[in-house]
Amino acid sequence: MxxxxxxxxxxxxxxxxxxxxxxxxxxxxxxxxxxxxxxxxxxxxxxxxxxxxxxxxxxxxxxxxxxxxxxxxxxxxxxxxxxxxxxxxxxxxxxxxxxxxxxxxxxxxxxxxxxxxxxxxxxYTPNVIAVPASSPYQTIDDLVQGMKDNPGQVSAGTAGPGSAGHIAAELLANAADAEYKHVPYEGGNPAILAALAGEVDFAPQLLVEMQDMIIAGDLRALATLSDKDITLEGGIVIPTIATALPDMASILPMGETxxxxxxxxxxxxxxxxxxxxxxxxxxxxxxxxxxxxxxxxxxxxxxxxxxxxxxxxxxxxxxxxxxxxxxxxxxxxxxxxxx
Missing domain, CATH: 3.40.190.150 (Bordetella uptake gene, domain 1)
Known part of the structure; x- marks a missing residue:
């Protein structure tokens, strides 16, 4: 050059x-x-x-x-x-x-x-543990017992590893001393739709993503990772998970910012x-x-x-x-x- x-x-x-x-x-x-x-x-x-x-x-x-x-x-x-x-x-x-x-x-x-x-x-919105309306789990205690009776078989749909839903599921499993099956999806909405379709047993997703479906009766909210109960339209009360699992109280509220x-x-x-x-x-x-x-x-x-x-x-x-x-x-x- x-x-x-x-x-x-x-x-x-x-x-x-x-x-x-x-x-x-x-x-x-x-x-x-x-x-x-x-x-x-x-x-x-x-x-x-x-x-x-x-x-x-x-x-x-x-x-x-x-x-x-x-x-x-x-x-x-x-x-x-x-x-x-x-x-x-x-x-x-x-x-x-x-x-x-x-x-x-x-x-x-x-x-x-x-x-x-x-x-x-x-x-900010808190996590909620929800199941389809057809689920046999009527309360968070029922879900926890199901996880204990069937280790690694009760499945949770989330937005993927490390997502808010995954973290909520891990906190639940740890507090309950139980195992579950993690099923990741490419977003919170697909995970919730999977729960509605019966592909997974529960969705530990965010309230904002599920509120309309809970009010409509398509999903049943078992507990919230808020530090207090939440009341939705129609008088639907979602109890804080600390009522059933007091050991979780110290880490609440848990949700996504x-x-x-x-x-x-x-x-x-x-x-x-x-x-x-x-x-x-x-x-x-x-x-x-x-x-x-x-x-x-x-x-x-x-x-x-x-x-x-x-x-x-x-x-x-x-x-x-x-x-x-x-x-x-x-x-x-x-x-x-x-x-």
């Missing part, structure tokens, strides 16, 4: 580096085009529903569309990896449940940690723009009505508070899964302390 060509090649490489570096920058005019939000689970689950209502509010604020895309697979790691591989410019965000997100390192699905991300938390995330490194002006869009979405009447209708708590937590919440959750999730014997890796491998 001639000297001139070498100089031109170096200049070209430097210019390209400059463009790449600016990709994470943005500016005060962010966003100038549509923003993509990746949901790493199937449609119809709590993460998907939350992403769409939050996206609606942010889109109205930005006067740009928020395009929600479902990319399920491997307990959320496929969609999360796709966000990590995307251009780091603020135009691709991850919508996820934080129990699922924080479980990935110890479950061996994806090595990414909360310290590497910025978070905005929108909603859902929100948005982006890998660290964005220009602060871009992050502040996202802050503004998220705050506007949290204050929108549509979001507040959604939470009331679905029985979700509006968390509305910005970056600083969200970071602490997710860090605390990771300690609980990682060690719960490890102590249950279902984790592939030790939390110590990632310097995650016990809660």
């Amino acid at each position: 001639s000297r001139l060509k070498k100089v031109l090649a170096i200049a070209s490489a430097v210019a390209l580096m400059g463009v790449t570096a600016c990709a994470g920058g943005g500016g005060d005019d962010f966003p100038t085009r549509d923003i993509n939000v990746t949901v790493p689970f199937g449609a119809g689950g709590s993460t998907d529903l939350t992403a769409r209502i939050v996206g609606e509010g942010m889109g109205a604020h930005f006067e740009n569309k928020i395009v929600v895309t479902n990319t399920p697979g491997a307990a959320g790691s496929v969609g999360t990896q796709s966000v990590m591989n995307s251009k780091h410019d603020g135009y691709t965000l991850l919508a996820d449940g934080m129990l699922s997100f924080t479980s990935m390192p110890v479950m061996g699905t994806l090595e990414t940690l909360p310290k590497d991300w910025d978070f905005w938390l929108a909603t 859902t929100g948005l995330a982006v890998q660290k490194g964005l220009d602060e002006s871009v992050l502040k723009s996202i802050d503004g869009g998220f705050e506007a979405a949290m204050k929108s009447q549509a979001f507040l009505d959604f939470c009331a209708e679905k029985g979700m708590d509006p968390v509305a937590m910005g970056r600083a508070d969200a970071a602490k919440r997710v860090d605390d959750l990771q300690k609980i999730v990682a060690w719960t899964l490890f102590d249950a014997g279902v984790a592939e890796n030790s939390p110590e491998d990632f310097e995650i302390p016990r809660p």
Whole structure:
């Protein structure tokens, strides 16, 4: 290569580096085009529903569309990896449940940690243990007894290893000193439909995903992992699981906190723009009505508070899964302390 060509090649490489570096920058005019939000689970689950209502509010604020895309697979790691591989410019965000997100390192699905991300938390919903209306299990005591009488045969459908439902099932089995069969699906909604179809015996999924079916009588709620009883429309009372299993009281409430995330490194002006869009979405009447209708708590937590919440959750999730014997890796491998 001639000297001139070498100089031109170096200049070209430097210019390209400059463009790449600016990709994470943005500016005060962010966003100038549509923003993509990746949901790493199937449609119809709590993460998907939350992403769409939050996206609606942010889109109205930005006067740009928020395009929600479902990319399920491997307990959320496929969609999360796709966000990590995307251009780091603020135009691709991850919508996820934080129990699922924080479980990935110890479950061996994806090595990414909360310290590497910025978070905005929108909603919280508790887990509920539910069975189809035709199930012989009338109470949580019946289900626990069935698990004890038939070790490893009573099946639970969840959104996959390390998901909120899987964690709830493990906590139930541990407190009951019983075994069950874990059947993973690519999202909470498919797991619930499997329970309705009789493919699995129970669904330890999130209330927001099952509330309408419980009210309609298609599902029977045996217990909630809330720290208090929950009353639904029609006077349906879901008892706290602590009534039947007092040893679980110390870890309640247990449920999924859902929100948005982006890998660290964005220009602060871009992050502040996202802050503004998220705050506007949290204050929108549509979001507040959604939470009331679905029985979700509006968390509305910005970056600083969200970071602490997710860090605390990771300690609980990682060690719960490890102590249950279902984790592939030790939390110590990632310097995650016990809660």
